[in-house]
Amino acid sequence: MDKGAFAARVAACERKLYRVARTMLRADADCEDAVQEALLRAWRSRDSLREEKYFDTWLIRILINECRNIQRRSPPTLPLDRAADAADPEKGAPLAALEGLSEKVRLAMVLYYVEGYPVGDVAKLLKIPAGTVKWRLSQGRKQLRKRMKEEGP
Amino acid sequence: MKEFHLGDPFPPTPEGFHLRLKGTLEGLKEEPMRRRHKVGTAILVTATILTLLIGTALAAGYFSGEIDWTGRKISEDPPQEPFATPTPAPPGTEGAEARNEYEHTILENQPEGEYWQIRWEDRGGTSQGCRKAFASLDELNEFLVEGITPFLLLTEVPDGYTFEAAYCMFYFSADILDKATVETEALAEGATLTKVMPGADIYALTCEYAVDFRRADGSYLSIWASLSSTDIDDYGIGVNGDESYEALKLPKMEHALFIGSDDHRHIAAIAQIPDMEGYIYPDQYWDGIAPDTFSHVDYSFDTNNMTKDELIAFVQSMR
Numbered sequence: 001m002d003k004g005a006f007a008a009r010v011a012a013c014e015r016k017l018y019r020v021a022r023t024m025l026r027a028d029a030d031c032e033d034a035v036q037e038a039l040l041r042a043w044r045s046r047d048s049l050r051e052e053k054y055f056d057t058w059l060i061r062i063l064i065n066e067c068r069n070i071q072r073r074s075p076p077t078l079p080l081d082r083a084a085d086a087a088d089p090e091k092g093a094p095l096a097a098l099e100g101l102s103e104k105v106r107l108a109m110v111l112y113y114v115e116g117y118p119v120g121d122v123a124k125l126l127k128i129p130a131g132t133v134k135w136r137l138s139q140g141r142k143q144l145r146k147r148m149k150e151e152g153p
Numbered sequence: 154m155k156e157f158h159l160g161d162p163f164p165p166t167p168e169g170f171h172l173r174l175k176g177t178l179e180g181l182k183e184e185p186m187r188r189r190h191k192v193g194t195a196i197l198v199t200a201t202i203l204t205l206l207i208g209t210a211l212a213a214g215y216f217s218g219e220i221d222w223t224g225r226k227i228s229e230d231p232p233q234e235p236f237a238t239p240t241p242a243p244p245g246t247e248g249a250e251a252r253n254e255y256e257h258t259i260l261e262n263q264p265e266g267e268y269w270q271i272r273w274e275d276r277g278g279t280s281q282g283c284r285k286a287f288a289s290l291d292e293l294n295e296f297l298v299e300g301i302t303p304f305l306l307l308t309e310v311p312d313g314y315t316f317e318a319a320y321c322m323f324y325f326s327a328d329i330l331d332k333a334t335v336e337t338e339a340l341a342e343g344a345t346l347t348k349v350m351p352g353a354d355i356y357a358l359t360c361e362y363a364v365d366f367r368r369a370d371g372s373y374l375s376i377w378a379s380l381s382s383t384d385i386d387d388y389g390i391g392v393n394g395d396e397s398y399e400a401l402k403l404p405k406m407e408h409a410l411f412i413g414s415d416d417h418r419h420i421a422a423i424a425q426i427p428d429m430e431g432y433i434y435p436d437q438y439w440d441g442i443a444p445d446t447f448s449h450v451d452y453s454f455d456t457n458n459m460t461k462d463e464l465i466a467f468v469q470s471m472r
Contacts, residue, residue, distance in 0.1 A: 003181050007181070102457065
Protein backbone atom coordinates (compact mmCIF):
# COMPACT_ATOMS: atom_id res chain seq x y z
CA MET A 1 0.00 0.00 0.00
CA ASP A 2 1.56 3.32 -0.96
CA LYS A 3 1.32 6.52 1.03
CA GLY A 4 -1.51 7.90 -1.07
CA ALA A 5 -3.69 4.84 -0.68
CA PHE A 6 -2.92 4.63 3.04
CA ALA A 7 -3.81 8.28 3.57
CA ALA A 8 -7.04 7.90 1.62
CA ARG A 9 -8.13 4.92 3.72
CA VAL A 10 -7.29 6.76 6.94
CA ALA A 11 -9.18 9.86 5.84
CA ALA A 12 -12.24 7.74 5.05
CA CYS A 13 -12.35 6.39 8.62
CA GLU A 14 -11.33 9.57 10.44
CA ARG A 15 -14.69 9.91 12.15
CA LYS A 16 -14.59 6.31 13.32
CA LEU A 17 -11.07 6.80 14.70
CA TYR A 18 -12.21 9.84 16.63
CA ARG A 19 -15.22 8.07 18.15
CA VAL A 20 -13.19 5.09 19.33
CA ALA A 21 -10.41 7.28 20.75
CA ARG A 22 -12.93 9.55 22.41
CA THR A 23 -14.65 6.55 23.96
CA MET A 24 -11.46 5.52 25.74
CA LEU A 25 -9.80 8.88 26.36
CA ARG A 26 -11.54 11.93 27.72
CA ALA A 27 -9.06 14.61 26.75
CA ASP A 28 -8.83 15.81 23.16
CA ALA A 29 -5.05 16.07 23.47
CA ASP A 30 -4.84 12.38 24.41
CA CYS A 31 -7.06 11.45 21.46
CA GLU A 32 -4.71 13.34 19.15
CA ASP A 33 -1.65 11.61 20.62
CA ALA A 34 -3.30 8.21 20.31
CA VAL A 35 -4.27 8.64 16.69
CA GLN A 36 -0.83 9.94 15.77
CA GLU A 37 0.91 6.97 17.40
CA ALA A 38 -1.59 4.56 15.87
CA LEU A 39 -1.07 5.94 12.37
CA LEU A 40 2.71 5.79 12.70
CA ARG A 41 2.56 2.23 13.99
CA ALA A 42 0.13 1.20 11.27
CA TRP A 43 2.28 2.76 8.55
CA ARG A 44 5.38 0.94 9.80
CA SER A 45 3.47 -2.36 9.92
CA ARG A 46 1.49 -1.98 6.71
CA ASP A 47 3.10 -5.04 5.14
CA SER A 48 1.30 -7.30 7.63
CA LEU A 49 -2.14 -6.25 6.39
CA ARG A 50 -2.99 -9.11 4.09
CA GLU A 51 -6.04 -7.63 2.43
CA GLU A 52 -6.96 -3.98 2.18
CA LYS A 53 -10.63 -4.68 2.85
CA TYR A 54 -9.69 -5.35 6.49
CA PHE A 55 -7.97 -1.97 6.81
CA ASP A 56 -10.49 -0.29 9.10
CA THR A 57 -10.70 -3.03 11.72
CA TRP A 58 -6.93 -3.48 11.63
CA LEU A 59 -6.39 0.22 12.28
CA ILE A 60 -9.05 0.32 15.01
CA ARG A 61 -7.28 -2.49 16.84
CA ILE A 62 -3.99 -0.58 16.71
CA LEU A 63 -5.74 2.55 17.95
CA ILE A 64 -7.33 0.71 20.89
CA ASN A 65 -3.88 -0.52 21.93
CA GLU A 66 -2.47 3.01 21.73
CA CYS A 67 -5.35 4.37 23.79
CA ARG A 68 -4.63 1.73 26.44
CA ASN A 69 -0.97 2.77 26.45
CA ILE A 70 -1.98 6.36 27.16
CA GLN A 71 -4.40 5.28 29.86
CA ARG A 72 -1.61 3.39 31.60
CA ARG A 73 0.58 6.48 31.54
CA SER A 74 -1.93 8.82 33.14
CA PRO A 75 -4.98 8.45 35.37
CA PRO A 76 -8.32 9.15 33.70
CA THR A 77 -9.66 12.63 34.43
CA LEU A 78 -12.42 14.62 32.88
CA PRO A 79 -11.13 17.95 31.60
CA LEU A 80 -13.02 20.94 32.95
CA ASP A 81 -14.41 21.86 29.52
CA ARG A 82 -15.69 18.31 28.94
CA ALA A 83 -17.29 18.31 32.39
CA ALA A 84 -19.19 21.44 31.39
CA ASP A 85 -20.33 19.79 28.15
CA ALA A 86 -21.50 16.73 30.04
CA ALA A 87 -23.60 18.89 32.34
CA ASP A 88 -25.18 20.85 29.49
CA PRO A 89 -28.11 18.94 28.02
CA GLU A 90 -27.90 21.02 24.85
CA LYS A 91 -24.50 19.52 24.09
CA GLY A 92 -25.64 15.94 24.08
CA ALA A 93 -27.31 14.01 26.87
CA PRO A 94 -26.60 10.71 25.09
CA LEU A 95 -22.85 11.38 25.12
CA ALA A 96 -22.93 12.44 28.76
CA ALA A 97 -24.83 9.28 29.62
CA LEU A 98 -22.38 7.21 27.57
CA GLU A 99 -19.46 8.75 29.42
CA GLY A 100 -21.03 7.70 32.69
CA LEU A 101 -20.57 4.06 31.79
CA SER A 102 -17.47 2.11 32.68
CA GLU A 103 -14.93 2.15 29.88
CA LYS A 104 -15.32 -1.53 29.08
CA VAL A 105 -19.08 -1.21 28.70
CA ARG A 106 -18.78 2.09 26.86
CA LEU A 107 -16.32 0.74 24.32
CA ALA A 108 -18.48 -2.32 23.59
CA MET A 109 -21.51 -0.05 23.14
CA VAL A 110 -19.72 2.29 20.74
CA LEU A 111 -18.21 -0.49 18.65
CA TYR A 112 -21.54 -2.30 18.37
CA TYR A 113 -24.15 0.45 18.17
CA VAL A 114 -22.22 3.37 16.71
CA GLU A 115 -19.59 1.69 14.54
CA GLY A 116 -21.87 -1.22 13.57
CA TYR A 117 -19.55 -4.16 14.23
CA PRO A 118 -21.31 -7.46 14.93
CA VAL A 119 -20.81 -9.14 18.30
CA GLY A 120 -18.18 -11.51 16.93
CA ASP A 121 -16.01 -8.69 15.64
CA VAL A 122 -16.41 -6.68 18.83
CA ALA A 123 -15.25 -9.75 20.75
CA LYS A 124 -12.17 -10.03 18.54
CA LEU A 125 -11.41 -6.31 18.73
CA LEU A 126 -11.59 -6.32 22.51
CA LYS A 127 -10.19 -9.83 22.94
CA ILE A 128 -13.04 -11.01 25.13
CA PRO A 129 -15.59 -13.81 24.77
CA ALA A 130 -18.70 -13.06 22.78
CA GLY A 131 -20.72 -13.75 25.89
CA THR A 132 -18.91 -11.00 27.73
CA VAL A 133 -19.65 -8.63 24.86
CA LYS A 134 -23.32 -9.45 25.05
CA TRP A 135 -23.37 -8.91 28.78
CA ARG A 136 -21.63 -5.56 28.50
CA LEU A 137 -24.10 -4.48 25.83
CA SER A 138 -26.97 -5.53 28.04
CA GLN A 139 -25.53 -3.53 30.92
CA GLY A 140 -24.88 -0.54 28.71
CA ARG A 141 -28.41 -0.46 27.31
CA LYS A 142 -29.92 -0.70 30.75
CA GLN A 143 -27.70 1.96 32.26
CA LEU A 144 -28.15 4.35 29.34
CA ARG A 145 -31.92 4.04 29.38
CA LYS A 146 -31.92 4.73 33.10
CA ARG A 147 -29.61 7.73 32.82
CA MET A 148 -31.39 9.29 29.90
CA LYS A 149 -34.73 8.86 31.59
CA GLU A 150 -33.36 10.56 34.70
CA GLU A 151 -32.00 13.45 32.68
CA GLY A 152 -35.36 13.99 31.02
CA PRO A 153 -36.10 15.06 27.43
CA MET B 154 -30.33 -7.83 17.53
CA LYS B 155 -29.88 -4.08 17.75
CA GLU B 156 -33.11 -3.04 19.45
CA PHE B 157 -31.34 -0.20 21.25
CA HIS B 158 -30.22 2.75 19.14
CA LEU B 159 -27.50 5.23 19.91
CA GLY B 160 -27.10 6.97 16.59
CA ASP B 161 -23.94 9.03 16.74
CA PRO B 162 -23.91 10.81 20.10
CA PHE B 163 -20.39 12.15 19.71
CA PRO B 164 -19.59 15.80 19.11
CA PRO B 165 -18.14 16.85 15.76
CA THR B 166 -14.57 15.74 15.24
CA PRO B 167 -12.43 18.49 16.77
CA GLU B 168 -10.32 20.54 14.44
CA GLY B 169 -7.23 19.62 16.47
CA PHE B 170 -7.82 15.91 15.90
CA HIS B 171 -8.30 16.43 12.19
CA LEU B 172 -5.16 18.57 11.90
CA ARG B 173 -3.06 16.07 13.85
CA LEU B 174 -4.27 13.22 11.67
CA LYS B 175 -3.66 15.20 8.48
CA GLY B 176 -0.23 16.32 9.65
CA THR B 177 0.78 12.78 10.60
CA LEU B 178 -0.24 11.44 7.21
CA GLU B 179 1.63 14.20 5.39
CA GLY B 180 4.77 13.44 7.36
CA LEU B 181 4.85 9.72 6.54
CA LYS B 182 7.97 8.64 4.73
CA GLU B 183 8.01 6.00 2.03
CA GLU B 184 10.75 3.97 3.72
CA PRO B 185 11.22 0.18 3.39
CA MET B 186 8.64 -1.69 5.43
CA ARG B 187 9.83 -3.51 8.56
CA ARG B 188 9.54 -7.28 8.76
CA ARG B 189 7.92 -7.85 12.15
CA HIS B 190 7.96 -11.60 12.45
CA LYS B 191 11.48 -11.71 13.96
CA VAL B 192 10.49 -9.25 16.66
CA GLY B 193 7.38 -11.27 17.37
CA THR B 194 9.43 -14.45 17.61
CA ALA B 195 11.76 -12.82 20.13
CA ILE B 196 8.78 -11.81 22.27
CA LEU B 197 7.36 -15.34 22.12
CA VAL B 198 10.68 -16.94 23.05
CA THR B 199 11.17 -14.53 25.94
CA ALA B 200 7.64 -15.10 27.22
CA THR B 201 8.08 -18.88 26.96
CA ILE B 202 11.33 -18.82 28.94
CA LEU B 203 9.86 -16.60 31.63
CA THR B 204 6.79 -18.81 31.86
CA LEU B 205 8.93 -21.90 32.35
CA LEU B 206 11.00 -20.16 35.00
CA ILE B 207 7.93 -19.05 36.92
CA GLY B 208 6.49 -22.54 36.59
CA THR B 209 2.88 -21.51 36.36
CA ALA B 210 0.39 -20.86 33.59
CA LEU B 211 0.36 -17.18 34.43
CA ALA B 212 1.10 -14.89 31.50
CA ALA B 213 4.50 -13.26 31.78
CA GLY B 214 5.25 -10.05 30.00
CA TYR B 215 3.06 -8.92 27.19
CA PHE B 216 0.76 -11.29 25.33
CA SER B 217 -2.25 -10.43 23.27
CA GLY B 218 -4.03 -13.23 21.49
CA GLU B 219 -6.21 -16.24 22.12
CA ILE B 220 -5.83 -19.11 24.55
CA ASP B 221 -7.67 -22.38 24.97
CA TRP B 222 -9.25 -23.67 28.12
CA THR B 223 -5.95 -24.98 29.45
CA GLY B 224 -4.27 -21.59 29.05
CA ARG B 225 -2.32 -22.73 26.03
CA LYS B 226 -1.72 -19.98 23.51
CA ILE B 227 -3.44 -20.82 20.27
CA SER B 228 -2.82 -17.61 18.37
CA GLU B 229 -0.88 -14.47 19.01
CA ASP B 230 -2.38 -11.23 17.93
CA PRO B 231 0.02 -8.63 16.59
CA PRO B 232 -1.80 -5.31 16.47
CA GLN B 233 -2.24 -5.62 12.75
CA GLU B 234 -4.04 -8.96 12.66
CA PRO B 235 -6.83 -8.87 10.07
CA PHE B 236 -10.31 -10.07 10.92
CA ALA B 237 -12.44 -12.68 9.20
CA THR B 238 -15.31 -10.27 8.63
CA PRO B 239 -14.69 -7.40 6.24
CA THR B 240 -15.34 -3.95 7.61
CA PRO B 241 -19.07 -3.31 7.35
CA ALA B 242 -19.94 -0.50 5.04
CA PRO B 243 -21.59 2.26 7.03
CA PRO B 244 -25.27 2.50 6.15
CA GLY B 245 -26.64 5.67 4.64
CA THR B 246 -27.03 7.63 7.83
CA GLU B 247 -30.41 9.13 7.37
CA GLY B 248 -32.15 5.99 6.15
CA ALA B 249 -30.60 3.70 8.73
CA GLU B 250 -31.20 6.11 11.61
CA ALA B 251 -34.85 6.57 10.69
CA ARG B 252 -35.42 2.82 10.42
CA ASN B 253 -33.63 2.13 13.70
CA GLU B 254 -35.73 4.73 15.48
CA TYR B 255 -38.87 3.29 13.99
CA GLU B 256 -37.98 -0.27 14.98
CA HIS B 257 -37.26 0.93 18.50
CA THR B 258 -40.66 2.54 18.91
CA ILE B 259 -42.34 -0.70 17.83
CA LEU B 260 -40.23 -3.09 19.92
CA GLU B 261 -40.67 -0.99 23.06
CA ASN B 262 -44.18 -2.44 23.27
CA GLN B 263 -43.10 -6.09 23.20
CA PRO B 264 -44.53 -7.87 26.26
CA GLU B 265 -42.65 -10.48 28.26
CA GLY B 266 -42.77 -13.99 26.85
CA GLU B 267 -43.33 -12.96 23.24
CA TYR B 268 -40.87 -12.99 20.35
CA TRP B 269 -41.11 -10.06 17.93
CA GLN B 270 -39.46 -9.62 14.59
CA ILE B 271 -39.49 -6.72 12.14
CA ARG B 272 -38.60 -7.43 8.53
CA TRP B 273 -38.14 -4.88 5.77
CA GLU B 274 -38.95 -5.66 2.15
CA ASP B 275 -35.57 -4.58 0.81
CA ARG B 276 -33.27 -5.77 3.63
CA GLY B 277 -33.15 -7.83 6.80
CA GLY B 278 -34.56 -6.54 10.04
CA THR B 279 -34.47 -6.79 13.78
CA SER B 280 -35.68 -9.38 16.22
CA GLN B 281 -36.09 -9.28 19.95
CA GLY B 282 -36.19 -12.55 21.87
CA CYS B 283 -38.59 -13.72 24.54
CA ARG B 284 -37.52 -12.25 27.83
CA LYS B 285 -38.59 -12.22 31.47
CA ALA B 286 -37.29 -10.00 34.26
CA PHE B 287 -37.00 -10.81 37.98
CA ALA B 288 -37.07 -8.67 41.08
CA SER B 289 -34.78 -10.78 43.26
CA LEU B 290 -32.28 -13.61 43.16
CA ASP B 291 -34.75 -15.89 44.96
CA GLU B 292 -37.42 -15.18 42.37
CA LEU B 293 -34.98 -16.03 39.58
CA ASN B 294 -33.89 -19.27 41.22
CA GLU B 295 -37.46 -20.37 41.94
CA PHE B 296 -38.16 -19.88 38.26
CA LEU B 297 -35.05 -21.65 37.01
CA VAL B 298 -35.58 -24.80 39.07
CA GLU B 299 -38.96 -25.25 37.38
CA GLY B 300 -37.40 -25.30 33.92
CA ILE B 301 -35.62 -28.13 32.15
CA THR B 302 -32.28 -26.42 31.58
CA PRO B 303 -29.70 -27.71 34.08
CA PHE B 304 -28.18 -24.36 34.99
CA LEU B 305 -26.01 -23.99 38.04
CA LEU B 306 -27.68 -21.52 40.35
CA LEU B 307 -26.29 -18.65 42.35
CA THR B 308 -26.82 -19.32 46.03
CA GLU B 309 -25.76 -16.06 47.62
CA VAL B 310 -25.50 -12.33 47.20
CA PRO B 311 -21.84 -11.45 47.72
CA ASP B 312 -20.96 -9.50 50.88
CA GLY B 313 -21.44 -5.79 50.42
CA TYR B 314 -23.41 -6.20 47.19
CA THR B 315 -27.11 -5.89 46.51
CA PHE B 316 -29.18 -7.48 43.80
CA GLU B 317 -29.79 -5.04 40.97
CA ALA B 318 -31.36 -6.93 38.07
CA ALA B 319 -31.87 -10.31 36.47
CA TYR B 320 -33.52 -11.66 33.34
CA CYS B 321 -33.99 -14.87 31.43
CA MET B 322 -34.29 -15.56 27.73
CA PHE B 323 -35.90 -18.56 26.08
CA TYR B 324 -35.46 -20.85 23.13
CA PHE B 325 -38.10 -22.71 21.12
CA SER B 326 -38.88 -26.37 20.60
CA ALA B 327 -40.68 -27.71 17.53
CA ASP B 328 -43.70 -28.50 19.75
CA ILE B 329 -43.81 -24.97 21.08
CA LEU B 330 -43.64 -23.48 17.59
CA ASP B 331 -46.32 -25.82 16.29
CA LYS B 332 -48.70 -24.59 18.98
CA ALA B 333 -47.62 -20.94 19.02
CA THR B 334 -49.92 -18.17 17.93
CA VAL B 335 -48.28 -16.17 15.19
CA GLU B 336 -49.61 -12.82 14.06
CA THR B 337 -48.26 -10.59 11.35
CA GLU B 338 -48.96 -6.94 10.97
CA ALA B 339 -48.04 -4.61 8.13
CA LEU B 340 -46.11 -1.62 9.36
CA ALA B 341 -45.26 1.62 7.65
CA GLU B 342 -42.94 1.76 4.64
CA GLY B 343 -42.78 -1.89 3.68
CA ALA B 344 -42.02 -3.41 7.07
CA THR B 345 -43.78 -6.40 8.61
CA LEU B 346 -44.05 -7.17 12.29
CA THR B 347 -44.29 -10.84 13.25
CA LYS B 348 -45.35 -11.68 16.78
CA VAL B 349 -44.76 -15.18 18.06
CA MET B 350 -46.80 -15.92 21.19
CA PRO B 351 -45.60 -19.30 22.42
CA GLY B 352 -47.67 -19.52 25.61
CA ALA B 353 -46.52 -20.24 29.12
CA ASP B 354 -44.80 -23.52 28.14
CA ILE B 355 -41.91 -21.41 26.79
CA TYR B 356 -40.89 -20.60 30.35
CA ALA B 357 -39.50 -24.09 30.82
CA LEU B 358 -37.07 -23.53 27.95
CA THR B 359 -34.61 -21.06 29.42
CA CYS B 360 -31.55 -20.59 27.21
CA GLU B 361 -29.91 -17.77 29.12
CA TYR B 362 -29.95 -15.98 32.43
CA ALA B 363 -28.09 -12.94 33.64
CA VAL B 364 -27.75 -11.34 37.06
CA ASP B 365 -26.25 -8.04 38.10
CA PHE B 366 -25.07 -7.24 41.64
CA ARG B 367 -23.85 -3.83 42.64
CA ARG B 368 -22.19 -2.12 45.60
CA ALA B 369 -22.93 1.31 46.94
CA ASP B 370 -19.67 2.60 45.44
CA GLY B 371 -20.82 1.51 41.99
CA SER B 372 -18.66 -1.64 41.76
CA TYR B 373 -20.35 -4.53 40.04
CA LEU B 374 -20.40 -8.28 39.75
CA SER B 375 -22.17 -9.54 36.64
CA ILE B 376 -23.00 -13.15 35.88
CA TRP B 377 -24.19 -14.56 32.59
CA ALA B 378 -25.07 -18.15 31.73
CA SER B 379 -26.08 -19.35 28.29
CA LEU B 380 -26.76 -22.60 26.48
CA SER B 381 -24.18 -23.21 23.81
CA SER B 382 -23.94 -25.45 20.77
CA THR B 383 -20.29 -24.59 20.08
CA ASP B 384 -17.89 -27.49 20.33
CA ILE B 385 -15.80 -27.14 23.49
CA ASP B 386 -12.61 -27.56 21.49
CA ASP B 387 -13.55 -24.66 19.21
CA TYR B 388 -13.27 -22.01 21.90
CA GLY B 389 -10.58 -19.38 21.78
CA ILE B 390 -10.65 -16.96 24.68
CA GLY B 391 -9.18 -13.56 24.00
CA VAL B 392 -6.52 -12.11 26.28
CA ASN B 393 -5.26 -8.55 26.23
CA GLY B 394 -1.68 -7.55 26.82
CA ASP B 395 -2.36 -6.10 30.27
CA GLU B 396 -4.10 -9.22 31.57
CA SER B 397 -2.83 -12.28 33.38
CA TYR B 398 -4.59 -15.59 32.90
CA GLU B 399 -4.67 -18.95 34.57
CA ALA B 400 -6.52 -22.22 33.99
CA LEU B 401 -8.64 -23.17 37.01
CA LYS B 402 -10.11 -26.37 38.34
CA LEU B 403 -13.59 -25.60 39.58
CA PRO B 404 -16.24 -28.05 40.75
CA LYS B 405 -19.06 -28.70 38.29
CA MET B 406 -17.16 -26.93 35.49
CA GLU B 407 -15.58 -28.81 32.63
CA HIS B 408 -13.14 -25.98 32.06
CA ALA B 409 -12.52 -22.58 33.63
CA LEU B 410 -10.16 -19.71 33.03
CA PHE B 411 -9.32 -16.71 35.17
CA ILE B 412 -8.38 -13.54 33.29
CA GLY B 413 -7.48 -10.44 35.23
CA SER B 414 -6.05 -6.95 35.05
CA ASP B 415 -5.66 -4.08 37.49
CA ASP B 416 -9.24 -2.98 37.12
CA HIS B 417 -11.11 -6.08 36.03
CA ARG B 418 -11.38 -9.76 36.90
CA HIS B 419 -13.18 -12.30 34.77
CA ILE B 420 -13.82 -16.02 34.98
CA ALA B 421 -14.99 -17.85 31.87
CA ALA B 422 -16.21 -21.41 32.39
CA ILE B 423 -18.18 -24.14 30.71
CA ALA B 424 -20.15 -27.02 32.14
CA GLN B 425 -21.24 -29.98 30.03
CA ILE B 426 -24.90 -30.96 30.08
CA PRO B 427 -26.90 -33.77 28.47
CA ASP B 428 -27.67 -32.79 24.88
CA MET B 429 -30.72 -30.58 24.47
CA GLU B 430 -32.26 -29.49 21.17
CA GLY B 431 -34.02 -26.29 20.26
CA TYR B 432 -34.23 -23.16 18.15
CA ILE B 433 -33.07 -19.72 19.13
CA TYR B 434 -34.89 -18.17 16.17
CA PRO B 435 -38.30 -19.40 14.97
CA ASP B 436 -37.19 -18.86 11.36
CA GLN B 437 -34.82 -21.81 11.67
CA TYR B 438 -37.81 -24.09 12.29
CA TRP B 439 -40.02 -22.54 9.66
CA ASP B 440 -37.21 -22.81 7.12
CA GLY B 441 -36.88 -26.52 7.87
CA ILE B 442 -33.45 -26.20 9.47
CA ALA B 443 -32.54 -28.84 12.04
CA PRO B 444 -32.50 -27.61 15.66
CA ASP B 445 -29.31 -26.66 17.42
CA THR B 446 -27.91 -29.21 19.84
CA PHE B 447 -26.89 -27.53 23.07
CA SER B 448 -24.19 -29.56 24.75
CA HIS B 449 -23.02 -27.25 27.50
CA VAL B 450 -23.58 -24.00 29.34
CA ASP B 451 -21.20 -21.05 29.07
CA TYR B 452 -20.72 -19.08 32.27
CA SER B 453 -19.17 -15.64 32.53
CA PHE B 454 -18.35 -13.77 35.75
CA ASP B 455 -17.18 -10.17 35.55
CA THR B 456 -16.19 -7.81 38.33
CA ASN B 457 -14.28 -4.60 38.77
CA ASN B 458 -13.87 -4.93 42.52
CA MET B 459 -13.74 -8.52 43.83
CA THR B 460 -10.33 -10.11 44.08
CA LYS B 461 -9.43 -13.23 42.15
CA ASP B 462 -9.87 -15.42 45.26
CA GLU B 463 -13.22 -13.80 46.10
CA LEU B 464 -14.45 -14.36 42.57
CA ILE B 465 -13.32 -17.98 42.59
CA ALA B 466 -15.05 -18.55 45.92
CA PHE B 467 -18.23 -17.04 44.52
CA VAL B 468 -18.18 -19.37 41.50
CA GLN B 469 -17.51 -22.33 43.77
CA SER B 470 -20.61 -21.48 45.79
CA MET B 471 -22.92 -22.18 42.84
CA ARG B 472 -25.16 -25.23 43.10
